[in-house]
Amino acid sequence: MLKIHGLTQRYGTRIALDALSLSIARGGFVVLLGPNGAGKSTLFQVLTGLFAADEGDVKVAGLSMRTDARRALAHIGVVFQQQSLDLDLSIARNLQFHAELQGLPSHVSRERIAFEAARFGLMADMQRSVRELSGGNRRKVELVRALLHRPDLLLMDEATVGLDPRSRRELLDGLQDEVRQRGVTVLWATHRVSEAEHADRVLVLHRGRLLANGSPAEVKAALGGATLEAAFLNATR
Ligand SMILES: Nc1ncnc2c1ncn2[C@@H]1O[C@H](COP(=O)(O)OP(=O)(O)OP(=O)(O)O)[C@@H](O)[C@H]1O
Numbered sequence: 001m002l003k004i005h006g007l008t009q010r011y012g013t014r015i016a017l018d019a020l021s022l023s024i025a026r027g028g029f030v031v032l033l034g035p036n037g038a039g040k041s042t043l044f045q046v047l048t049g050l051f052a053a054d055e056g057d058v059k060v061a062g063l064s065m066r067t068d069a070r071r072a073l074a075h076i077g078v079v080f081q082q083q084s085l086d087l088d089l090s091i092a093r094n095l096q097f098h099a100e101l102q103g104l105p106s107h108v109s110r111e112r113i114a115f116e117a118a119r120f121g122l123m124a125d126m127q128r129s130v131r132e133l134s135g136g137n138r139r140k141v142e143l144v145r146a147l148l149h150r151p152d153l154l155l156m157d158e159a160t161v162g163l164d165p166r167s168r169r170e171l172l173d174g175l176q177d178e179v180r181q182r183g184v185t186v187l188w189a190t191h192r193v194s195e196a197e198h199a200d201r202v203l204v205l206h207r208g209r210l211l212a213n214g215s216p217a218e219v220k221a222a223l224g225g226a227t228l229e230a231a232f233l234n235a236t237r
Pocket of ligand 1: 011014015016034035036037038039040041042043191
């Protein structure tokens with residue numbers, strides 16, 4: 001689903017991504033675990049075509065981001081770290097606007113918006129402005145928006161920051177449904193080890209390099225530690 005080869009990104013003399021290579025098969029909940037400054041956001045910016053990296057390439061569903069970005073991006077949905085909804089518009093308008101940008105026919109967008117909004121418990125608030133919503137519901141709207149064009153690869157960058165445990169759980173459960181029911185691949189960037197404990201696969205990123213790559217148990221064994229958290233803290237000190 002995703003192949004990253006030799007990706008390098010520098011900011012002046014600082015290396016944010018250091019010849020990073022990895023591949024991720026279709027389907028599953030994959031956690032990209034890294035401390036602050038590891039390069040997670042930089043990687044997501046390259047994956048979503050915000051800029052091209054200095055070196056290397058990314059392929060999504062076999063399509064190169066360098067030569068075929070438009071078609072590659074059609075496979076990707078994203079929720080960025082920074083909230084990006086129009087606060088003055090209602091949930092419904094925000095979602096309709098995005099569906100129009102994606103070129104979805106109106107009968108398809110109406111059906112998908114209703115389906116996803118119901119799934120995430122947003123139906124009662126559809127006509128409220130986003131400004132009036134809790135942080136948890138705003139994130140759910142962003143997730144629904146990211147799912148409208150039915151992406152195969154969903155990128156979530158620190159998506160639970162500021163959410164209480166219940167909202168975090170609901171968001172994660174919704175994503176697990178997507179993985180199970182539609183075979184979506186979720187790449188979930190976080191610095192919280194607890195969010196990696198139940199992942200299908202964990203990628204540990206530190207200073208732009210991959211330190212470990214495997215199931216939570218494999219990563220714990222590879223990095224050495226009594227718990228995944230101890231292994232992570234030890235390896236990224
Ligand atoms: N626009 C920029 N200009 C200069 N340096 C940058 C820029 N963006 C990121 N960096 C540096 O690149 C490195 C990787 O940053 P990045 O934001 O990708 O990490 P991150 O893992 O997302 O961190 P966080 O968890 O804090 O969001 C850091 O050393 C950061 O200071």
